[in-house]
Amino acid sequence: MANLKPTPRTTPAPAAAAHARQFDLARDSLRDLNAFLHRRAAAEGVTLVQISNPDGAHSIACGLNSALDVHIHGHVGYYAAGMNKSASVTVHGNAGPGVAENMMSGRVHIRGFASTAAGASAHGGLLIIDGDASLRCGISLKGGDIVVGGGVGSFSAFMAQAGRMVICGDAEDALGDSLYEAVIYVRGKVRSLGADARFEPMTDADRATVTDLLALSGMDHDAAEFKRVASARSLYHWNADTDQEY
Amino acid sequence: MTAIKKEESAGFDRQTIDYIQRAAASGLYEIRGLGAKRRVPNFDDLLFLAASLSRYPLEGYRERCATKTVLGTRHATRPVELAIPITIAGMSFGALSARVKESLGRAATEVGTSTTTGDGGMTPEERDSSKILVYQCLPSRYGFNPDDVRRADAIEIVIGQGAKPGGGGMLLGQKVNPRVARMRTLPQGVDQRSASRHPDWTGPDDLVIKIKELREITDWEKPIYVKVGATRVFNDVKLAVHAGADVVVVDGMQGGTAATQTVFIEHVGIPTLAALRQAVDALEDLNMRGTVQLIISGGIRSGADVAKALAMGADAVAIGQGVLFALGCNSDTYVEGNQHLSAAQDYARLGTAPGYCHHCHTGQCPVGVTTQDPLLELRLDPAVGAKRLKNYLKTVNMELTTIARACGKQDVHHLEKEDLVALTVEAAAMAAIPLAGTSWIPGR
Numbered sequence: 001m002a003n004l005k006p007t008p009r010t011t012p013a014p015a016a017a018a019h020a021r022q023f024d025l026a027r028d029s030l031r032d033l034n035a036f037l038h039r040r041a042a043a044e045g046v047t048l049v050q051i052s053n054p055d056g057a058h059s060i061a062c063g064l065n066s067a068l069d070v071h072i073h074g075h076v077g078y079y080a081a082g083m084n085k086s087a088s089v090t091v092h093g094n095a096g097p098g099v100a101e102n103m104m105s106g107r108v109h110i111r112g113f114a115s116t117a118a119g120a121s122a123h124g125g126l127l128i129i130d131g132d133a134s135l136r137c138g139i140s141l142k143g144g145d146i147v148v149g150g151g152v153g154s155f156s157a158f159m160a161q162a163g164r165m166v167i168c169g170d171a172e173d174a175l176g177d178s179l180y181e182a183v184i185y186v187r188g189k190v191r192s193l194g195a196d197a198r199f200e201p202m203t204d205a206d207r208a209t210v211t212d213l214l215a216l217s218g219m220d221h222d223a224a225e226f227k228r229v230a231s232a233r234s235l236y237h238w239n240a241d242t243d244q245e246y
Numbered sequence: 247m248t249a250i251k252k253e254e255s256a257g258f259d260r261q262t263i264d265y266i267q268r269a270a271a272s273g274l275y276e277i278r279g280l281g282a283k284r285r286v287p288n289f290d291d292l293l294f295l296a297a298s299l300s301r302y303p304l305e306g307y308r309e310r311c312a313t314k315t316v317l318g319t320r321h322a323t324r325p326v327e328l329a330i331p332i333t334i335a336g337m338s339f340g341a342l343s344a345r346v347k348e349s350l351g352r353a354a355t356e357v358g359t360s361t362t363t364g365d366g367g368m369t370p371e372e373r374d375s376s377k378i379l380v381y382q383c384l385p386s387r388y389g390f391n392p393d394d395v396r397r398a399d400a401i402e403i404v405i406g407q408g409a410k411p412g413g414g415g416m417l418l419g420q421k422v423n424p425r426v427a428r429m430r431t432l433p434q435g436v437d438q439r440s441a442s443r444h445p446d447w448t449g450p451d452d453l454v455i456k457i458k459e460l461r462e463i464t465d466w467e468k469p470i471y472v473k474v475g476a477t478r479v480f481n482d483v484k485l486a487v488h489a490g491a492d493v494v495v496v497d498g499m500q501g502g503t504a505a506t507q508t509v510f511i512e513h514v515g516i517p518t519l520a521a522l523r524q525a526v527d528a529l530e531d532l533n534m535r536g537t538v539q540l541i542i543s544g545g546i547r548s549g550a551d552v553a554k555a556l557a558m559g560a561d562a563v564a565i566g567q568g569v570l571f572a573l574g575c576n577s578d579t580y581v582e583g584n585q586h587l588s589a590a591q592d593y594a595r596l597g598t599a600p601g602y603c604h605h606c607h608t609g610q611c612p613v614g615v616t617t618q619d620p621l622l623e624l625r626l627d628p629a630v631g632a633k634r635l636k637n638y639l640k641t642v643n644m645e646l647t648t649i650a651r652a653c654g655k656q657d658v659h660h661l662e663k664e665d666l667v668a669l670t671v672e673a674a675a676m677a678a679i680p681l682a683g684t685s686w687i688p689g690r
Contacts, residue, residue, distance in 0.1 A: 034462045058455050063392055063463030079446070079459040083392040098446035098459075104391055120445040121387040123431070140387055140445040142431040159441060161431045178439070180432060237419060238274075238437040 019047045026053035030060065037087075042066045056096065061089050064106070081108045084125060097134075100127045103144055116153070119146045122163065128217040135172075138165045141182050147217040157184050157229075158194065166213050168221055179231035185210050187225050198232045275509060277416065279606025279616060281409055281502040281545060281567055286517040288500065289551040291673030292666050293682060296652040304651035311647040312657040315562050317539045318400060318469020318492040321461065325492075326378055326400050326469055328562070329358025330643045331658060332552055335497075335543050335566035336382045336402065336473070338364030340417050340426045340438075341504030341606065343623040344371045346615055349573060349631030351375030356632070357639045362402060362564070365415055365440050367429050368394040375628075380471065383460070385414065386440040388430040392463060400493075401460050402471035403453070405482070408501030408518070408544040410510045411475025415440030418505055421609040423618040453489040461490075471495050476521030476544065477514075483528035487538050495564065496525045498544025502567040504616060505607035518544035520676035526559030527678075535559065549645020556646075557661035558677060565642075572638035573631045574613040576600050580625035589613055589625075 021041070023033045037049065047069060054060055054074040061070050062082035072080065075093040085104040094112035103122040110118075113131035120136065122144030129137075132150035141160035151169030158174070160182030170188035177194020184197075185206065193199070202224075210223035254260065269275070297303035304311060318325040334354050339347050341364065348371040354361040360378035367389020368381055381398030383390060395401065406412060417426070419435040427434040447456045457470050472486040473495035486494045498518025503511065522542045529535045542555050543564035555563050567575075578600045579586040589600070592612035596605045606616035614625030650658045653665045667682040668674035674681040675688035 030462070031466070035465055038463075038465060059459040059462040062459050063395075065392060065396075078452070078455045082459050083395070083463055085392055097452070098456075101446040102387060102390060102392070117446040121390070123391065136445065140441065142387070158445075159439070180436070236433070236436040238277075238416070 017048070019045060020050070021046045021048070022050045022052070024052045025055065025057055025060075030057055034059070034062065037061055037064055037068060037070070041068055054093070058096070061087070064089070067106075075112070084108055094131070095129075100125070100144075103127065113150070114148075118148075119144055122146070124163075126213075126216060132169065138163075138182070138184075141165065145213055147213050147219065149217075149219055151188060154191075155194065157182060157197075160184075164209060164213065166210055166217075166226070168214075168219060176229050176231070178235060179229075180236075181231065183209075184229040185226040186229060187221060187227075190227075190229070193229065196232050196235045197229050200228045200230050202226065202228050275507050277418070277505050277607050278508055278511070278604045279502070279504050279506075280604040281500045282511050283604075284512055286499065287519050287670065287672045287676050288517060288545060289519060289554045291519070291669045292554050292677060292679060293669060294553070294557075294649055294653060294665055295667055296649075296665075297654045301654045303654050304656060306648055306651050309651060310656065311650050312659075313643060313647060315659070317541070317562065318471075319539070320469075320492040320537050321490065322400075322467060322469040322492055324399075324467045324469075326360060326380075328360060328378065330639070331556060331560075331562040331646075332357075332639055332642055333359050333380075333541065333562055333564045334361040334569055335501075335564035336362035336364040336380070336404065337566055337569075338366040338417070338504065339369045339372065339429065340364075340366040340421060340618070341616055343614070343617055343626070344369050344425075345623055345626055345628045346573065346631060347372040348375045348628040349626065349635060350569065351379070352628065352632035353635035353639060354378070356636045357643070359639065360399065363398075365417070366426065367391070368397070369429075373397055382473075384440065385442060385444045386430075387445065388432075388440070395460070395463055398468060400469040400471060401464070402473050402495065403457070403460075403491075404473045405486075406473070406475030406477075406497070407503065408475045408497030408499050408515055408521075409503035410506045411477045411497075411515050412442060413506065413510050413514070414442030415503075416505050416607075418607050418609070421607075421618045423620075426618055450485040450489055453485075457490045469493055471541070473497060475501075476516045476518065479516070479521045479524035480528045480531075483525045483540075484532060487529070487532055487534050491538060493539045493541060493561075494525065494529075495541040495543065496521050497564075498522070498542070500545025501543055502570070503606075517676065518542060518546075519673060522555060522558050522560060523677050529559070549642045549647075550649065552642060552646045553649040553658070553661055554666060556658055557665050558663055558679075561659070568638070568642075569635060570615055572635045573615050573626060574634065575611070575615045576603050577613050580613045581627060581630050582625070 051072045056077040058077035064087035065085045068087040070089045077096040079098045081089040083102045088107045090109045095114045097116045100108040101120040103125040105124045109128045114129045114133040116134045118133045118137045119127040121140040123142045127146045130149045135153035137152040137156040139158045141163040143162040147166045154172040157176045161180040165184045167186045171190045173192045174194035176197030207223040315328040315331040355377040362380040380400045384404045417438040469492040471493040472491040474482045476498045498521045499515035539561040542560040546563045589612035611617040668679045
């Protein structure tokens with residue numbers, strides 16, 4: 001578990017500047033917010049958006065497709081920053097399932113904990129979770145990078161195809177089950193590896209990768225403390241020797 | 247000389263013995279393409295009661311019979327409008343070549359209907375050639391991206407497929423060429439597995455939220471379809487409707503596949519006929535007929551099939567295998583220039599012959615339909631494919647309107663179950679249509 005204090009409830013500063021806009025989800029509708037983020041923000045020259053009172057609403061700031069800087073002050077429900085492209089989204093709180101799912105690029109930062117399937121199927125970009133991530137973190141990962149300050153739940157990186165995952169804490173069962181070409185770096189204990197996942201020696205390139213990703217995420221650990229998990233590639237081809245692994 | 251007595255076992259016939267011995271030799275189950283080959287109750291087991299004294303027909307060759315079909319009227323601000331109720335089912339780039347996908351798009355556009363992507367994402371050829379393109383959101387999410395979500399005309403969340411409900415998918419390595427591998431973010435040549443579960447949601451309550459996310463991303467413009475493989479259809483359709491689907495697609499067990507275990511194709515799921523009845527029952531139970539549209543697929547071949555499906559309560563059908571056969575699948579020949587060249591030797595190399603081939607999984611399609619091989623795919627010229635498919639769809643639609651007119655309908659969507667009778671007890675029970683010459687519906 002990450003040694004993380006409860007995320008303080010932050011309050012956005014008044015958005016006086018022309019490039020800034022503020023939404024209060026206690027008053028404004030989610031549909032208006034997302035429509036603004038998708039269509040009007042760029043046209044009106046807005047680059048900074050502060051959102052207060054999310055109160056666990058789902059799909060906040062999903063489908064963004066421009067270089068916005070979005071701050072959500074509070075906890076979010078499912079699919080926050082889903083399918084993100086180009087934007088930077090910071091959640092000053094915890095995130096529900098599927099945060100940053102299918103992210104293509106940009107940066108999503110969860111200052112608290114993340115629920116299941118964080119970063120599922122992300123094709124690109126960087127997802128940072130300061131606390132722990134629950135089950136299936138990085139499932140089906142397709143090229144994004146995920147850095148988790150705490151631990152991850154079971155079946156994380158299941159069928160992960162490409163991209164990198166840095167886990168500063170522990171991993172639960174079946175880490176990296178049916179991995180393709182994604183690589184996982186774990187600092188803590190691994191309860192068990194999934195089918196076809198194996199530990200491999202860390203190279204200089206691996207250590208450099210971990211150092212870079214930690215620096216980008218604002219985390220301070222020694223890359224030498226991490227282990228590398230990758231695919232043994234024994235399930236890449238359908239054959240009789242795989243003993244029903246297919 | 248004593249005559250050889252050939253007494254074949256019903257339980258262990260030659261086909262079964264061959265299966266056992268092949269399994270014993272290889273230690274692997276068979277994977278193949280296309281759909282179920284066993285006979286199951288189907289639309290052939292229904293007949294129309296056309297007009298006579300108690301009904302008044304329309305003039306068969308003259309009078310207008312509308313076929314316009316609108317899908318996605320429940321929540322989407324931009325529903326899909328089709329000229330005919332016959333759509334092209336989702337088939338992947340990977341299973342099919344880019345040239346074939348282009349053929350589908352061109353033909354669909356010419357007749358005013360939609361085509362559908364598949365596992366592996368959306369190709370530019372497909373998008374550019376298709377006026378109306380449905381974009382599938384599958385468990386694998388191969389190639390799935392927000393730009394294509396916004397480029398699509400509708401989104402179809404795929405829960406399952408009739409040929410393999412609950413089974414995920416497999417694209418064997420010989421079809422994972424550099425372009426397919428790149429689109430799916432996988433190493434070239436791997437036997438690629440498609441997951442059976444979505445990565446970011448796990449049940450009907452989650453699906454409600456997933457659908458809303460897609461609506462938010464598309465600003466509530468595009469219809470959201472939910473596709474299920476036919477198993478527990480009554481409950482699945484109700485759950486899909488509760489989850490917020492605009493359109494439910496039900497794919498019966500006769501539906502095709504590019505590569506699935508034979509045991510799955512032949513033994514899992516229920517026939518399209520039974521599935522359609524249950525789907526309509528579910529919509530009626532929820533008072534949602536007309537609000538949520540229903541597309542039925544799985545073994546639809548002809549205008550008669552379409553007419554029967556509509557009469558039973560479907561709003562539209564989706565055709566997959568019929569489309570492939572129209573392009574030339576299982577044909578003796580392929581076209582090069584203006585010449586028809588024999589593909590017999592290529593079929594023989596696969597150990598099969600025209601009319602029997604189901605070797606889509608090998609990527610060695612003798613007529614260039616289900617292949618990624620750079621030479622074989624040239625055997626299907628997109629223009630030739632589009633023309634054939636356009637003709638087929640046009641024919642099916644003409645058959646549909648012919649039957650509708652004979653039943654006295656000015657609109658094919660006015661066909662109703664009272665226009666049908668069943669030929670067999672099984673079909674009567676599954677379709678809840680009275681046995682011909684009686685008013686008896688078994689079990690009702």
